[in-house]
Amino acid sequence: MSKLLTISEAAELLGVSTKTIRRWEAEGRLNSIRTAGGHRRFTVSDLIGNKQDNSLTVAYARVSSHDQKDDLDRQKIVLETYCAQQGWSFEVISDLGSGLNYRKKGLIKLIKLICSDQVERLVLTHKDRLLRFGSDLIFTLCEIFGTEVVIINRSEDSTFEEVLAQDVIEIITVFSARLYGSRSHKNKQIVKQLKEMAEQLK
Numbered sequence: 608m609s610k611l612l613t614i615s616e617a618a619e620l621l622g623v624s625t626k627t628i629r630r631w632e633a634e635g636r637l638n639s640i641r642t643a644g645g646h647r648r649f650t651v652s653d654l655i656g657n658k659q660d661n662s663l664t665v666a667y668a669r670v671s672s673h674d675q676k677d678d679l680d681r682q683k684i685v686l687e688t689y690c691a692q693q694g695w696s697f698e699v700i701s702d703l704g705s706g707l708n709y710r711k712k713g714l715i716k717l718i719k720l721i722c723s724d725q726v727e728r729l730v731l732t733h734k735d736r737l738l739r740f741g742s743d744l745i746f747t748l749c750e751i752f753g754t755e756v757v758i759i760n761r762s763e764d765s766t767f768e769e770v771l772a773q774d775v776i777e778i779i780t781v782f783s784a785r786l787y788g789s790r791s792h793k794n795k796q797i798v799k800q801l802k803e804m805a806e807q808l809k
Contacts, residue, residue, distance in 0.1 A: 611640065611648040620654055623727055627753030664697040664728040666690055667717055669736045671705050679703060682732050689759055690730060697730070709741065718745070721752050728755045 617637075618625045631637040632647070637654070639647040666686035670679040683699055690697040702713035714737075720726050729749055734742050749756050 610651050612651060612654065614647050614649070617649040617654055620651070624753050624755060627724075627727075630753055663720070663726055664690055664695040664730060665717060665720060665726050666697055666699045666730040667701070667713065667737060668699065668732065669702040669704070669711070669713070671703075673703065676703070682736065685732050685759065686730055695728065705739070709738070714738075718748065721745075721748050721754050724752055726752070726754045728757060730757045730759065732759050734758055 612620065614625050614628050618628050621628070628637065628649075632639050637649065639649055642648055666683075666689075668679055668682035668686060670676065670682070679701060683701060686699055687697075700713040700717050702711040704711045708714075717726075717729070721729070726749075731737055737745055746756055748754075
């Protein structure tokens with residue numbers, strides 16, 4: 608008989624989380640044997656037959672506008688360095704667009720990868736890099752598909768007033784761009800004035 612593995616050993620062999628193993632078992636993609644004590648055991652032959660490349664780590668970076676491109680590059684460096692230090696095989700997906708825009712090319716690609724069960728781990732520098740509002744929706748998808756979420760910087764560096772100001776700027780910037788065009792002189796003036804107001808709140 609093929610060697611029996613615990614759920615942790617099975618997860619390590621396939622390069623996925625134990626949560627993913629449990630979900631695959633519930634979906635009938637993996638067969639398990641129960642011990643007298645009710646613990647799951649998996650055969651090596653069955654696991655190898657179902658082995659897939661689900662060990663991809665995706666690092667996601669985003670900034671809101673073109674004048675923040677340097678910050679986008681810094682985010683990428685932080686993400687690449689962190690993932691490399693962990694020894695993970697990773698891909699960096701980046702977006703240049705508002706945190707209120709749910710149709711950014713990179714974000715859509717990320718969601719498709721998660722929903723196709725190809726992402727073992729999602730890495731972010733900060734929670735709001737994913738979306739200004741609605742990050743929890745993506746995190747719920749990650750939970751459903753067994754994708755671990757790693758947020759490098761969880762510290763609350765900004766005050767409530769600063770966060771509120773950034774949210775307001777993001778919202779008004781989006782609507783201003785729709786009214787006047789993102790590259791119009793009037794839109795740039797509005798964005799500049801908003802940033803000056805935000806600085807006064809700090």
